[in-house]
Amino acid sequence: MSSTKKPPFAVLLVNLGTPDAPTPSAVKKYLAEFLWDRRVVDVARPLWWLILHGIILRFRPGRVAKNYQQVLTDEGSPLLAISKQQRAGLEAKLEETLGEKIPVLLAMTYGSPSMEDVGREMRQLGVEKLVVLPMYPQFSSSTTAAAFDRLAASLKKCPHWPELRFIRDYATYPAYIRALAESVRQSWQSQGKNSEQLIMSFHGIPQRYTTKGDPYERQCHATANALAKELNLADGEWKLTFQSRFGREPWLQPYTDETMKALGAAKTQGLSVICPGFSADCLETLEEIEDENREYFEQAGGTGFTYIPALNSRPEHIQMMQELVIQHTQGW
Ligand SMILES: C=CC1=C(C)c2cc3[nH]c(cc4nc(cc5[nH]c(cc1n2)c(C)c5CCC(=O)O)C(CCC(=O)O)=C4C)c(C)c3C=C
Numbered sequence: 001m002s003s004t005k006k007p008p009f010a011v012l013l014v015n016l017g018t019p020d021a022p023t024p025s026a027v028k029k030y031l032a033e034f035l036w037d038r039r040v041v042d043v044a045r046p047l048w049w050l051i052l053h054g055i056i057l058r059f060r061p062g063r064v065a066k067n068y069q070q071v072l073t074d075e076g077s078p079l080l081a082i083s084k085q086q087r088a089g090l091e092a093k094l095e096e097t098l099g100e101k102i103p104v105l106l107a108m109t110y111g112s113p114s115m116e117d118v119g120r121e122m123r124q125l126g127v128e129k130l131v132v133l134p135m136y137p138q139f140s141s142s143t144t145a146a147a148f149d150r151l152a153a154s155l156k157k158c159p160h161w162p163e164l165r166f167i168r169d170y171a172t173y174p175a176y177i178r179a180l181a182e183s184v185r186q187s188w189q190s191q192g193k194n195s196e197q198l199i200m201s202f203h204g205i206p207q208r209y210t211t212k213g214d215p216y217e218r219q220c221h222a223t224a225n226a227l228a229k230e231l232n233l234a235d236g237e238w239k240l241t242f243q244s245r246f247g248r249e250p251w252l253q254p255y256t257d258e259t260m261k262a263l264g265a266a267k268t269q270g271l272s273v274i275c276p277g278f279s280a281d282c283l284e285t286l287e288e289i290e291d292e293n294r295e296y297f298e299q300a301g302g303t304g305f306t307y308i309p310a311l312n313s314r315p316e317h318i319q320m321m322q323e324l325v326i327q328h329t330q331g332w
């Protein structure tokens with residue numbers, strides 16, 4: 001008897017990607033692929049090629065590799081290690097709930113595992129229906145749409161497609177907001193809720209992308225308002241900021257680093273920071289927020305800084321992922 005029973009459907013989790021190693025050469029390879037995507041940087045190609053190869057890829061990889069070394073875990077880059085935990089957690093949860101094995105696959109938009117790697121896995125498993133869950137709660141053309149582009153490109157040479165469903169965003173999905181609120185409450189409990197302020201810091205994008213119609217900024221505000229409401233926070237008790245600005249043009253504001261310096265200078269005692277747009281801890285949370293921005297805050301005179309970890313593989317997060325998948329596979 002053959003054991004090749006086809007699964008009713010499969011799930012594909014997608015995240016951004018990370019260098020294969022915290023070395024300047026691996027970081028250079030990663031940034032060269034990531035920053036060449038027009039969805040990420042839309043500057044006219046000949047000019048951008050000169051800036052990227054002539055300046056950025058000469059100087060940035062060495063500095064950024066050192067940052068990656070600071071956040072490296074025994075399992076490698078946190079983003080990839082946590083994504084693998086989420087994959088395994090969701091697969092186990094779906095099997096527990098549905099009573100059969102639903103393959104959960106993992107791809108990165110840039111680097112590995114690639115969409116092509118996943119395509120091979122899907123063919124081996126005989127996947128006929130696929131639900132794609134990009135691990136970005138808020139849609140942006142620079143992340144979610146870029147993931148879709150890569151998936152479409154990997155299917156270009158493929159003569160046989162699975163039926164596809166694509167989860168565009170989940171910025172105010174109740175189970176997501178509840179999971180965020182639970183992680184804040186847990187942090188407050190263990191820190192003794194000494195928090196004067198809750199900062200919700202989201203990765204930024206150029207202001208221009210919003211003007212062109214990217215709904216990301218609006219969705220970040222929707223998430224932040226929903227979380228503040230769930231936590232019963234008054235207006236003065238929380239603030240939304242945008243981090244990780246890159247290049248010279250204006251990005252979404254207020255900027256996280258400037259806010260940290262101002263709150264430090266105002267001698268704030270007790271500041272919690274959560275990054276609701278990051279489904280997994282990564283360089284941008286562990287190094288940029290937990291190290292760099294903590295330092296800005298403390299050096300300016302603030303005390304009591306707490307970084308609240310991303311939802312990562314918390315049970316409420318895996319539960320939320322399962323709810324999204326079940327909702328989007330109705331009828332399969
Ligand atoms: C240059 C333009 C960039 C845009 C636009 C952008 C949007 C964007 N990014 C994330 C999530 C992540 N970004 C990460 C790293 C990272 N991002 C940029 C640039 C842009 N991001 C760079 C150059 C880097 C690499 C680090 C550096 O050189 O400073 C990561 C972390 C990856 C890791 O390996 O840990 C994530 C995650 C979102 C959500 C977003 C827009 C909504």
Ligand SMILES: [Fe+2]
Pocket residue numbers: 203244
């Ligand atoms: Fe980024």
Ligand SMILES: [Fe+2]
Pocket residue numbers: 244283284288
């Ligand atoms: Fe950064």
